[in-house]
Amino acid sequence: MLMVTAMVAGLVVMTGCDSLADTQENAEQGPPPPQVSVAQVLVEDVQLWDDFTGRIEAVETVDLRPRVSGYIDSIHYAEGQEVEKGDVLFTIDPRPYRAELERAEAELRRAQARAELARSEAARAEALAQSRSISREELDQRRAAAATAEADILAAQAIAETARLNMEFTEVRAPIGGRAGRALVTPGNLVSDATPLTRIVALDRVHVHFHSDELAYLHYDAMARNGSQASFRDGGIPVRVGLANDQGYPYRGEVDFVDNRLDAEAGTILTRAVLDNSEGRFAPGMYARVQLLAGSAEDTLLIDDKAVLTDQDRKYVYVVDDEGRAMRRDVQLGRMVDGLRVVTEGLEPTDQVVVSGAQRIFFPGMPVAAESVDMRGADTASGEYAAMR
Numbered sequence: 001m002l003m004v005t006a007m008v009a010g011l012v013v014m015t016g017c018d019s020l021a022d023t024q025e026n027a028e029q030g031p032p033p034p035q036v037s038v039a040q041v042l043v044e045d046v047q048l049w050d051d052f053t054g055r056i057e058a059v060e061t062v063d064l065r066p067r068v069s070g071y072i073d074s075i076h077y078a079e080g081q082e083v084e085k086g087d088v089l090f091t092i093d094p095r096p097y098r099a100e101l102e103r104a105e106a107e108l109r110r111a112q113a114r115a116e117l118a119r120s121e122a123a124r125a126e127a128l129a130q131s132r133s134i135s136r137e138e139l140d141q142r143r144a145a146a147a148t149a150e151a152d153i154l155a156a157q158a159i160a161e162t163a164r165l166n167m168e169f170t171e172v173r174a175p176i177g178g179r180a181g182r183a184l185v186t187p188g189n190l191v192s193d194a195t196p197l198t199r200i201v202a203l204d205r206v207h208v209h210f211h212s213d214e215l216a217y218l219h220y221d222a223m224a225r226n227g228s229q230a231s232f233r234d235g236g237i238p239v240r241v242g243l244a245n246d247q248g249y250p251y252r253g254e255v256d257f258v259d260n261r262l263d264a265e266a267g268t269i270l271t272r273a274v275l276d277n278s279e280g281r282f283a284p285g286m287y288a289r290v291q292l293l294a295g296s297a298e299d300t301l302l303i304d305d306k307a308v309l310t311d312q313d314r315k316y317v318y319v320v321d322d323e324g325r326a327m328r329r330d331v332q333l334g335r336m337v338d339g340l341r342v343v344t345e346g347l348e349p350t351d352q353v354v355v356s357g358a359q360r361i362f363f364p365g366m367p368v369a370a371e372s373v374d375m376r377g378a379d380t381a382s383g384e385y386a387a388m389r
Helices: 002-029 095-131 136-169 215-223 376-388
Strands: 035-040 044-058 061-063 070-075 088-092 172-173 178-180 198-202 205-213 238-243 253-260 268-276 287-304 309-311 314-320 325-337 342-344 352-356 369-372
Touching: 035 314, 044 325, 095 136, 136 172, 136 314, 205 215, 205 287, 215 268, 215 287, 287 352, 352 369
Parallel strands: 035 369
Antiparallel strands: 035 352, 044 205, 044 287, 061 198, 070 088, 088 172, 178 198, 205 268, 238 253, 238 287, 253 268, 287 342, 309 314, 314 325, 314 352, 325 342
16 A cells, blocks of 8 residues: 555655646746738828818809799709709789780780881872972971881880780799709799799709818919919819718819908908709708829828837837838828828838737737738628737
């Protein structure tokens, strides 16, 4: 029994020694290097865009009013529907104007009859004057009566034409094509030429109004003077527009107007661009995010903005060297271009930048396990990696 007990104790001691040795070996090896995603710096020729905010406005807006007074007889459109130029939207009671037109036409026929008689009398007077059977005074009177009768015809024709126009104006038509607003009157109401009936806004094109600051205006003017970009005044400067629910700037347009003075209080100048709206996507009053082309740059270094870290007032990124170590690089940054950040100083085109997992790097020179991803696909790659973790 004593011999068996001694043998068991020896085995326990040996097992304990092996376990202690394994623990010490694992401690010496340390934890595995952290997983990070790296992407090579992009080098591209880019267009530079300035950001502004604006509002969508209609190219054409008409506050529809009647041209004659009267009582509204009927309404011929559904509120909010699209209407074509010339569509009848409202009818004013036409009976008084029809009666006035008939009276004016009757007066025209009367004037024509009087003129016919006056012409006949003047012709007889001319014949009698040849034989000296009529005095010179009476001949002049017959001529004057014929001329007066001709003038009466012209006056009667003008009155009849006015009555005809008033009769036509009892049908209030759309002066432009577009979307009609709500009817501001109902049948039975008395209206005049000062009474608004509805509002029509054109839909095929829209304007986006935005204000650029004075420094931006001077920058664009300088580019126009040195020939690197067309002048604002000439129009055609590209713009990109996004609505409140859009990702990025999916719509394209161009500048067609710049105001002739700056607002002295705000230090801004009104700029307007025109957009195609054949699909009816835009409505007047919408908020719009606007980008205006501010120039171009060649061989620009671009990185994912999430790779940038902050140390007080300094910006830096981690790059992975050939030995698999994460090294810190202080950088100078520019503007955002198509979702990527411009780097003006601090990186080389061949650098591999850590775009995901930088929070696992505790000190410069720390070994890492790098997985290569595309710089533009860094968002997707980092999201997939997070899901797997």
